[in-house]
Amino acid sequence: MWLLALAGLLARALQSTDIGDAVPPSTSQPIYYRTRDGRADYEFSIERQSDGTYTSFIVSQPDYGSRSTGAHDTHRLSTRDRHYVCWDRPLRSEEEAKSVAALWADATQEYIRTGRRF
Numbered sequence: 001m002w003l004l005a006l007a008g009l010l011a012r013a014l015q016s017t018d019i020g021d022a023v024p025p026s027t028s029q030p031i032y033y034r035t036r037d038g039r040a041d042y043e044f045s046i047e048r049q050s051d052g053t054y055t056s057f058i059v060s061q062p063d064y065g066s067r068s069t070g071a072h073d074t075h076r077l078s079t080r081d082r083h084y085v086c087w088d089r090p091l092r093s094e095e096e097a098k099s100v101a102a103l104w105a106d107a108t109q110e111y112i113r114t115g116r117r118f
Contacts, residue, residue: 036085054097
């Protein structure tokens with residue numbers, strides 16, 4: 001079901017998302033996630049924004065190989081120098097941002113493995 005939620009998000013997010021300067025990260029430790037298939041590790045920085053919402057910034061992830069790295073295909077948006085997870089609504093807690101990061105990592109891993117878009 002969450003895959004369907006991601007489908008129409010990019011266009012809306014590109015129009016309405018402004019991740020300017022984040023306030024200092026709300027977590028003092030990086031967040032590491034190993035995908036459900038156990039094949040890859042992802043690292044995130046969950047940061048509280050000035051409006052009180054949270055953003056899951058992607059610190060490290062596996063290479064996309066021959067797959068497209070475009071924003072639409074990967075469900076990533078960017079600041080000047082960092083990528084973050086594209087989501088359809090504001091994330092109101094650090095736990096919610098961690099859950100979204102995990103969902104995104106698992107979907108990304110499937111995309112890298114099979115080419116199936118999410």
